[in-house]
Amino acid sequence: MSEQLVPTPGQTIGPFYGFALPYAGGENLVDRTHPNAVRLHGTVYDGHGDPVPDSMLEIWQADAEGNVSQEPGSLIRDGYTFTGFGRVAVDNVGHYDFTTVNPGASEPGKAPFIAMTVFARGLLNRLFTRIYLPEDTQALANDPVLSALPEDRRSTLIAAREADGSLRFDIRLQGDGETVFLSYPNHRADS
Amino acid sequence: MAEPVVSSDAAANSQAEISADMREISRQYAESGVVETQPRIDYAPYRSSILRHPTKDLHHADPETIELWAPAFGQRDVHALEADLTIQGGGEPIGERMTVKGRVLDGNGRPVRNQLVEIWQANAAGRYIHKRDQHPAPIDPNFTGVGRCLTGDDGSYSFTTIKPGPYPWKNHHNAWRPAHIHFSLFGTDFTQRMITQMYFPGDPLFDLDPIYQAIVDPKARERLVATYDHDTSEHEWSLGYTWDIVLTGAHRTPTEEDSDV
Ligand SMILES: [Fe+2]
Numbered sequence: 378m379s380e381q382l383v384p385t386p387g388q389t390i391g392p393f394y395g396f397a398l399p400y401a402g403g404e405n406l407v408d409r410t411h412p413n414a415v416r417l418h419g420t421v422y423d424g425h426g427d428p429v430p431d432s433m434l435e436i437w438q439a440d441a442e443g444n445v446s447q448e449p450g451s452l453i454r455d456g457y458t459f460t461g462f463g464r465v466a467v468d469n470v471g472h473y474d475f476t477t478v479n480p481g482a483s484e485p486g487k488a489p490f491i492a493m494t495v496f497a498r499g500l501l502n503r504l505f506t507r508i509y510l511p512e513d514t515q516a517l518a519n520d521p522v523l524s525a526l527p528e529d530r531r532s533t534l535i536a537a538r539e540a541d542g543s544l545r546f547d548i549r550l551q552g553d554g555e556t557v558f559l560s561y562p563n564h565r566a567d568s
Numbered sequence: 569m570a571e572p573v574v575s576s577d578a579a580a581n582s583q584a585e586i587s588a589d590m591r592e593i594s595r596q597y598a599e600s601g602v603v604e605t606q607p608r609i610d611y612a613p614y615r616s617s618i619l620r621h622p623t624k625d626l627h628h629a630d631p632e633t634i635e636l637w638a639p640a641f642g643q644r645d646v647h648a649l650e651a652d653l654t655i656q657g658g659g660e661p662i663g664e665r666m667t668v669k670g671r672v673l674d675g676n677g678r679p680v681r682n683q684l685v686e687i688w689q690a691n692a693a694g695r696y697i698h699k700r701d702q703h704p705a706p707i708d709p710n711f712t713g714v715g716r717c718l719t720g721d722d723g724s725y726s727f728t729t730i731k732p733g734p735y736p737w738k739n740h741h742n743a744w745r746p747a748h749i750h751f752s753l754f755g756t757d758f759t760q761r762m763i764t765q766m767y768f769p770g771d772p773l774f775d776l777d778p779i780y781q782a783i784v785d786p787k788a789r790e791r792l793v794a795t796y797d798h799d800t801s802e803h804e805w806s807l808g809y810t811w812d813i814v815l816t817g818a819h820r821t822p823t824e825e826d827s828d829v
Contacts, residue, residue: 382677382814385791386606386783388765389614391750393696397688397714398752424619437758439634449642452684462639483633492635494761499616501607501782503763507629522629530624550620560626561635561759563675563817565605 384565387502392431394496395466399433402454404465406438406477413441416543417475417508417536421467421497424551428471432497434548436463436475436508443481443489479510479544488516488523490534495548495558504558508546509535526557533557581615581740583776589613590781597784605788613778615739636757636820641684641718651717653687653729657710661730663692665806668766668794669726672719674755675817679723686752687727689713694733694747703735728806734773746773746780753813760815767793768809 390398407414417436421429438461439445446461454460459478467473480489491508509517517523523531533556536544549556590613597604609621629635654661672680690696690713693705697712708730715727734747748765755761767780774780774789783789791814800808 381817382673382675383605383788383791384675384816385762385764385814386788387762388607388750388792389617389779390763391765391779393690393698393701394688394750395700396696396698396712397750398686424623427619429620435761437634437639443633445634445637447637447640449640449644451639451641452645460639461634480634487632490632490634492758494758496763497620499614499618499620501609501611501614501617501621501779503761504622505759505761522627526627530627551623555622555624557624557627558622559629561629561631561816561819563759563819564626565816 389498389501390433390496392498394433399464399466400452404463404473404475405454406436406461406463406475407459408456409476411476411478413478414476415479416541417477417491417546418473418543419545419547420471421473421495421548422471422550426552428467429497429499429550430467430469430471432467432471432495432500432548434465434467434473434496435494436477436491437461438477438480438491439483439489441478441481443483445483482513482516486516486519488513488520495550497550500550504550505561506548506556506558507534508544510544511535511538522559530557583740583742586613586740586743586778587776590778593784594781604783604785607782608784611778611782614782617782631757631759631819635759638683638754638756638758638760641754642682643718646684646716646718648717651715651725651727653711653713653715653727656712657708659710661691661708661711663708663711663730663733665728666731666809667726667728667800667802667806668749668809668811669724669800670810670812671723672725672753672813672815673723674760674815678818679721680719680755680815681721681723683719683754683756685717685719685725687715687729687749689729689732689749690735692730692733694735696735705733705735731768731807734771739778744773744776746771746777751813753815755815756818757820759819762815764813765792766811769793769796
C-alpha cells in the first residue's frame with residue numbers, strides 16, 4: 378500500500394534501565410491468589426553457562442480462554458483486568474518470576490504459547506522467542522515453528538511443568554542448549 | 569565454544585586497540601557489498617556482547633494470533649505530565665533544557681497511534697539514578713531521567729528534558745559513551761517491539777563508541793542521530809531536536825479500532 382521505510386536500528390538496553398523500565402506489579406499478570414495463577418520462572422544464562430544478572434524480559438499472551446486482551450492497565454494494574462502483558466528484570470542471579478495463567482489456544486488445534494522478548498546489557502538488539510506449554514503433545518507436533526526444528530533445539534522452546542504446576546523456562550543466550558530465537562517475515566535479514 | 573574468554577568488564581584494552589578492531593570490521597563490511605540496517609549482535613569490540621549473542625541463525629516464524637497484536641496502553645497507564653522530565657523534582661534540574669519530538673511510524677509509513685513510548689537517560693553531568701552507576705559525577709536531586717508518553721493519532725511524541733551528558737564505562741580503558749537518550753517502543757503487533765538509543769548531532773565520541781559502531785552501516789547508524797531543529801527551539805527557554813522512529817512492518821493491518829482502546 379504505502380512506502381516501505383527502513384526500520385530504525387535497535388540498540389542494547391544497557392545496564393541502567395532498572396530505575397526506568399521495570400515497575401511495581403509488572404511481573405504479576407494476575408494476582409498470586411488468583412485461582413488459576415501459575416508461576417512462570419527461569420534463569421537467563423550466557424555462553425559460559427553463567428547467569429546474566431542484567432536482563433529484562435517481557436511476555437505477551439492470551440488469557441486462559443485464548444482471547445487477546447486489548448485492555449489498558451498493564452503499567453498500573455487494577456488487580457482484576459487481564460491485560461496479557463508483563464515485564465520483569467531478572468535478579469542478581471539471573472532469575473525471573475512471572476505470575477500468570479496458562480494461555481488458551483488462540484485458534485483451535487494450535488499449540489498455546491507465550492510470546493517473549495529478551496533484553497540485556499551486552500545484547501545489541503532484542504530477541505524474540507516463544508514459551509510453549511508442554512501438555513498438548515499433538516498440537517506441539519503439528520506446530521509449524523516447532524516441527525521445522527531438530528529435536529534438541531525444539532525442546533528449548535517448550536516450558537517444563539514442575540510438580541507444583543509452575544512453568545520453568547530458562548533462556549540460554551549462547552552455547553549448549555542455546556534457546557531458539559525468532560525472526561518474523563517483516564524483519565530484515567539482519568534484524 | 570571457540571570464543572576467547574574475555575571478562576566483560578576487564579577494561580584491558582586501550583581505545584586504540586578497540587578502534588583498530590572497529591575499523592577492520594568497517595573495512596570488511598564496506599568490501600562485502602551487503603547492506604545491513606540493524607546492529608550486529610556479534611560485535612566483539614563491545615566486550616559484553618561476546619558471551620551474550622546467539623550463535624545460531626534466528627529461526628523464521630510466521631506470526632500467530634498473539635504476535636499479531638500488541639499490548640494496549642492508555643491514560644490509565646501514563647499521565648500527560650510524565651512527558652516532562654524537568655518537573656519531577658522540587659525544583660529545576662541543572663543543564664540544557666531541551667525538547668525532542670517526532671513520530672513513531674511502522675515500516676509501511678503508517679503512524680503508530682496511542683502507543684507507549686518510554687525514555688531514560690543520564691543527567692547533564694552524565695550520571696544515572698541507578699545504584700550501580702558509580703561514575704563520580706553529581707546526582708541532580710531534581711532529575712530522575714525517566715519519562716513516558718502515549719503517541720498521538722499521527723504517531724507523534726514529545727518529551728521535554730535536560731540534555732544528557734556523556735559518561736565513562738568499563739568496556740576498555742578511557743571508554744566514554746556519546747550522549748544519548750534510551751527509547752523503548754511498541755508497535756501495533758508484538759514483533760515490532762524495540763529498544764534503541766537516540767544520539768545528538770556532531771558528537772565527537774561516535775567514532776570511538778563500540779555500541780554505536782555495532783551498527784556497521786554508516787547510513788543506518790545515522791538514523792539514530794536526532795536533528796537540531798530551530799523551529800522546535802523555544803525563545804529564551806529550550807533547544808529543540810526532532811527524531812522520527814521507524815518500526816519494522818506490521819503483520820496485521822491496523823484498523824480504526826486500534827486507536828479506540
Ligand atoms: Fe545509557
